[in-house]
Amino acid sequence: MTLLLIYIALLATIWALTAWLSTRIRSRDGMAARKTVTFGDESAIRPSRVASVASVAVVFLIWAAFTGSSWTFIHAPADWQMRPIWLPPPENVWFRLLDIAANGYRNFTLWEHLSISIWRVFTGFFFGALIGIPLGFAMGLNSFLRGWFDPIVEFMRPVPPLALIPLVIIWYGIDEKAKIILLFLAALWIMAIAARSGVAGVKLSKVHAAYSLGASKWQLLRHVIMPNALPDIFTGARVAMGVCWGTVVAAELVAAEKGAGFTIMVASRFMQTDIVLMGIILIGVIGYSIDVAMRMLERWLVPWKGRG
């Protein structure tokens, strides 16, 4: 409770400070700066860089101040300090990262732990897309197949992949294959639905235009329907990647001998809170990087997105 109040107080202070500063130095110009109505005009709202930097700094500051960190001069009173077993200071996590990066953890190097998780995600996603995209196309192009697969896809979609873990363990044990199959199932329905809506989203006038220009069915599929569905497929791929990343970590919490999720699970059993924190931060950074990479890929491959 006290922590929340401190956080809000810091937020308010910095906000007031930046607001005051920006009235002093109004050097910015251009349309946005001349707008008199900004409250309610979404296009006039830009995330303030200063606020983003300050936000991260405040989180670290509070973390450091309450854990007796040697990285800060500000310290919370002694009886408010956290014990390292609950929350170690940031430098412990940092040095633990350097340590594990150099010496590894539980028979495997840090890179092996992370890369196996990433590899699982990409393999599972790859097969999910490989089956899911053609499945979605079939559902988008044929009434019988739409009717046949609709109940299956619509039923499987809301089932969280985590709920499948017990069944997958019963069927396939805890080896690599089991995890790939789980991730395959996590990606499959998302990709199928994305491809289906990509096909459904093609404007009838484009289809008509292609036919009256002499295109065959196959040419229509290749030159109109497929490129038209690409933006939707990319959106689906981004969602599927996110879900797969979440699922792999959870699956590794349950059963694995290496991986990002395995690392934090084992560390928590031995109360190595610094390793747990390190793992969570790395998992977050990797998940975010995957999303950024997908977005860059999307901008490069489907520059026409949203411009129809």
Next chain:
Amino acid sequence: MADLKIEAVSMTFSLPNGSTIEALKDISLEIAQGELVSVLGPSGCGKTTLLNILAGFLAPTGGQIRLGKTEVTGPDRARGMVFQQGALFEWMSVAKNVGFGPRMAGRPRAEIDARVEGLLQSVGLQGFGDKAVYELSGGMQQRVALARCLANDPDVILMDEPLGALDALTREKMQGLVLKLWKETGKTIVLITHSVEEALLLGERLIVMAPRPGRIHAEYRLPFAARGVGEDLRMVKRLPEFGERRDEILSMIWEMEEEIMGKAEAPV
């Protein structure tokens, strides 16, 4: 070479509740090679349905369409179509869009390139071949659509409100372009519009359709399109007979609209 014959075409839709709608009833029309025909009518008169049947996207419930000796049974390259907007392929460059038809037909690359170049020139888009279509304004996009249609060298060009989404100034320029292309290529053009002025300017023949059931209400032969080819379109619009025709047709459509409203409001 190939006249377009509409022979007693009817189109009756069944609604889920069991009732039927006669979108078109017994339409017969002969359009000679090279004619420029505009079709006008209040909304719901079936003019778009008629165009879709001409293109081959819909099979009529009665009657048939013939182009020359062949019966129309589905869409094909003999009848090109220009849509209102959004029918360009935004994943292709302007040149790729224009060359789409010949490319699908497997024409040699050099031939396609030359054809695309020539067409971009005649629609006033030389130098725009490498641009993405979404970088162009609405008027320029419609120029691309016209060029894409012509690239296939169809016998008939069907236009479904091709200028409907453009602003007034661009629209006027494009009307001039349509006339110019008509004159240059000698194609048969069937143009659907809800603008009386456009129908008068871009129709040697003007067909006015009436709703419920969709049918041909009146037909005119007009001198304006032929004059518009050489003259400034604004001069044509200022002619006294242009104004008379416009008023006549406007009040005709007004009457139809009022009749519909009356029908709709009358207690059953």
